[in-house]
Amino acid sequence: MTIVIVGSGADATLDKAASALGSGAVVMRPADLSRPGWCLDPHQPLDGTVVAGRQAIANRDVEYVVVTLPQIRPAELVWFENEDDRYYAAAEMTALLRYWLSAFPAKAVVGAPTGPGLAGASLQPSQWRGVLSAAGATFDSSGSADDAWVATWDGRVRTNCESLASVARHLSELSPAAEARAARGLPAPAGYLWMTGTIVDGNVRTGECRDIPRLADSREVQAIAELLGGVRS
Amino acid sequence: MILLWGLPEDPPMRAVQRELQVANANHLFIDQGWTDQVKMDDAGDRLTFNGRSPGRNDITAMYPRPYDATAIPGLDMNPTVARHVDHVESALLEWASSVDAIVVNRPLSPHLNHSKPAQLHRIASLTSDLQLPPTLVTTCPDAFETFVASRERCIVKSVSGHRSRVRSVSQPDLDPDRLASVRFCPVQVQEWIPGTDVRVHIVGDQVFPTEVGSEADDYRYEQASLTATTIPDRVADACRQVMSGMGLHLAGVDLRRTPAGEWFCFEVNPSPAFTYYQSRTGQPIARAIADLLRSGARGEDGRCSGATRPAKCAVAG
Numbered sequence: 001m002t003i004v005i006v007g008s009g010a011d012a013t014l015d016k017a018a019s020a021l022g023s024g025a026v027v028m029r030p031a032d033l034s035r036p037g038w039c040l041d042p043h044q045p046l047d048g049t050v051v052a053g054r055q056a057i058a059n060r061d062v063e064y065v066v067v068t069l070p071q072i073r074p075a076e077l078v079w080f081e082n083e084d085d086r087y088y089a090a091a092e093m094t095a096l097l098r099y100w101l102s103a104f105p106a107k108a109v110v111g112a113p114t115g116p117g118l119a120g121a122s123l124q125p126s127q128w129r130g131v132l133s134a135a136g137a138t139f140d141s142s143g144s145a146d147d148a149w150v151a152t153w154d155g156r157v158r159t160n161c162e163s164l165a166s167v168a169r170h171l172s173e174l175s176p177a178a179e180a181r182a183a184r185g186l187p188a189p190a191g192y193l194w195m196t197g198t199i200v201d202g203n204v205r206t207g208e209c210r211d212i213p214r215l216a217d218s219r220e221v222q223a224i225a226e227l228l229g230g231v232r233s
Numbered sequence: 234m235i236l237l238w239g240l241p242e243d244p245p246m247r248a249v250q251r252e253l254q255v256a257n258a259n260h261l262f263i264d265q266g267w268t269d270q271v272k273m274d275d276a277g278d279r280l281t282f283n284g285r286s287p288g289r290n291d292i293t294a295m296y297p298r299p300y301d302a303t304a305i306p307g308l309d310m311n312p313t314v315a316r317h318v319d320h321v322e323s324a325l326l327e328w329a330s331s332v333d334a335i336v337v338n339r340p341l342s343p344h345l346n347h348s349k350p351a352q353l354h355r356i357a358s359l360t361s362d363l364q365l366p367p368t369l370v371t372t373c374p375d376a377f378e379t380f381v382a383s384r385e386r387c388i389v390k391s392v393s394g395h396r397s398r399v400r401s402v403s404q405p406d407l408d409p410d411r412l413a414s415v416r417f418c419p420v421q422v423q424e425w426i427p428g429t430d431v432r433v434h435i436v437g438d439q440v441f442p443t444e445v446g447s448e449a450d451d452y453r454y455e456q457a458s459l460t461a462t463t464i465p466d467r468v469a470d471a472c473r474q475v476m477s478g479m480g481l482h483l484a485g486v487d488l489r490r491t492p493a494g495e496w497f498c499f500e501v502n503p504s505p506a507f508t509y510y511q512s513r514t515g516q517p518i519a520r521a522i523a524d525l526l527r528s529g530a531r532g533e534d535g536r537c538s539g540a541t542r543p544a545k546c547a548v549a550g
Contacts (some may be wrong), residue, residue: 036416038372042350043357043365051372080417088395089418091347095393096370096419099351 002061003228004028004052005215006097006118007068009076014068017215021066021225026053030072033093034079040096045103059104064228067101067111067119068213094118110224111212120212234287235260235526238325239298240305244508245519246298252523259530261285263325265299266307268318277324289328294335294529296522297325298504335529337482337522338503345479346503347393349421356498359478362471363488363498367424374412377422381407386425399451401425428491431464434507435476435484436521437528440469443510459513464488468496475501482525 003025007014018025028051037056040048048059072093074086097118101109111119213220235253239246241264253260263271263282272281279288302318303310310318329336345352350370357365369380370392381387387402402422405411430445446458464472468488475498476484485505489497507518 033372033419034417036373036375038370038419039376040350040370042353042368042370045354085418088391091393091395092391092419095348095391096350098348099354099370099392102348102351103354 002026002052002057003064003066004050004057004062005066005068007215008073011068011216013216017221017224020218020221021228026055026057028052030069030076030090030093031079033072033096034077034089038096040100042099042103045100050100062104063108065101065104065109065112066213066215066224067109067113068215070117070119070212072097072118108228110228234285234291235294235296235529236287236292236328237262237296238265238329239263239296240265240300243298243300245506246296248508248511248519249296249522249526252520253526256523256527258523258527260526261287265302265305268302268305268308268321269314271321273321273324277320277327280321280324289332292328292332292334294337294526295329295332296337296526297329297340299325335482335526337525338484339480345501349390349392349394349500352501355479356475356501359475360471362467363475363496366426366497366499368421369423370419370421372416372419374415377415377420378407378412380422384424387422388425389420389422392419392421426489426491426497428489428495428497431462431488431490432510433464433469433472433486433488434505434510434516434518435472435486436518437482437525438473439521440464440472441507441510441514441516441518441521442469443514443516459510461514461516464496471496471498479503483522 003018003021004027005014005018005021005025006028009029009031014027014029018027032051032054035051035054037049037051040050040059046060049056050059050062051057072090074083074090077086077089077093080086080089098113101113101118113119213224215221215224235258237246237250237253237260241247241250241262250260250262261282263280267282270282273279279286299322302308302322303315308314308318326340330340345355350368353365353368356363367384369376371377371380381402388399389402389406390399430447432443432445434441434443442462442464444460444462446460447456449457472484472486472488475486476482479501481501481503483503483505485502485507487499487502489499491497510516511518
């Protein structure tokens with residue numbers, strides 16, 4: 001069983017996260033798309049091979065994918081001397097990863113791309129409001145600006161609702177790590193496997209929602225481990 | 234009200250607007266060059282432009298063909314204007330994604346729009362009446378060489394939409410030094426399919442096939458003769474099925490008819506520049522699009538017979 005974490009070459013925390021997820025976890029970085037080993041036939045995705053952690057892996061051995069990379073930035077592809085080539089390669093690598101993630105028959109893809117980026121939905125704050133509304137949230141009327149809002153459930157403002165690996169298509173219930181009922185309900189309306197919400201009240205009138213894991217946070221790594229453990233069982 | 238959004242210099246946009254004017258249809262054209270003059274309320278539910286102020290619920294149909302706002306001449310994108318333009322365009326993209334109206338087209342899922350192998354994979358899942366060319370996406374020089382060696386002729390094309398010109402694989406591509414470069418960046422290689430190119434534009438239920446006469450690997454960059462033609466019902470139905478399955482009302486489908494009578498599909502364009510074909514064949518594609526947009530005001534949903542209503546996209550792209 002292999003877990004592939006797709007992340008930036010500049011993110012040094014991913015190796016630690018991979019270790020925490022177990023011996024079968026490897027990190028796929030943009031440099032791995034510049035190594036021989038990728039062989040994909042769009043008609044037979046299971047039979048292909050990919051490259052992660054500098055090694056070729058059979059597609060059928062990859063069971064889970066965790067995507068933390070919103071985009072491949074040309075600036076990261078420093079082994080291309082020509083700037084135009086960096087832009088071209090970034091577009092080609094992005095298109096390849098989009099295909100692999102969309103056609104890939106893994107059991108679960110955490111942070112799967114559903115928007116213009118490689119990970120998550122890339123929603124605007126106003127669009128997150130729509131997702132939160134569908135999950136039963138109401139909004140403080142004075143917080144109507146796109147970048148400053150407060151979401152409320154059950155008449156109470158929730159503060160710091162974090163580490164919410166959650167229920168979607170593959171899972172019916174998760175561990176106590178999903179502590180807030182409102183938060184547990186967040187991903188389901190949008191069909192997400194993963195979502196983290198940070199909602200702060202008081203002097204700082206702001207809100208944030210993410211559907212891309214941040215593996216520098218050990219709580220999120222732990223939540224991912226529990227999430228994948230739930231899928232396995 | 235029918236909402237048009239794009240640039241007046243864009244030939245497809247100009248052609249559709251002209252047809253709406255001829256039909257005296259109630260429409261508003263949001264010229265991207267004047268986005269700084271568009272007012273959009275904070276909630277993104279109502280805009281004001283050119284003396285009119287429709288809310289999202291007033292929109293019966295929409296034809297969005299937006300270009301990159303940062304590259305539009307005459308639009309001074311200082312930070313204040315840039316913020317305003319971003320607010321307006323985010324809201325309009327959100328309308329295009331989710332407004333309860335006929336949208337030609339809603340933003341296509343990005344992996345279908347910007348990843349050719351992903352699109353092939355999707356087409357294969359939607360119909361078995363169109364064949365797809367044998368394809369390999371690889372960073373393996375050996376696999377590339379083996380794929381090419383086992384076929385009479387192959388072409389390479391980009392995996393994304395960048396530098397998307399198609400060209401034949403030739404002997405210099407198999408030179409060891411050149412071949413070794415395959416490892417640095419994914420390359421997509423396909424078996425070359427002999428035959429005649431047919432571009433099919435589909436507007437709702439209507440099908441406009443154009444036969445392309447060209448010897449070039451990629452006719453878009455060469456002189457080509459374009460002639461209106463017909464295609465078998467089975468092929469037309471397959472095109473409609475693919476279009477509908479991708480949640481589209483309008484598509485340009487690239488087909489090739491082999492000498493043996495097989496039909497191969499290479500790509501589906503969700504935002505086709507149909508005027509290139511219309512101007513040479515006389516096919517009334519713009520009028521069909523205008524009719525489709527006008528059907529929204531009559532409470533029709535513009536669906537193809539037997540097809541499902543296009544799914545709402547989760548996000549604009």
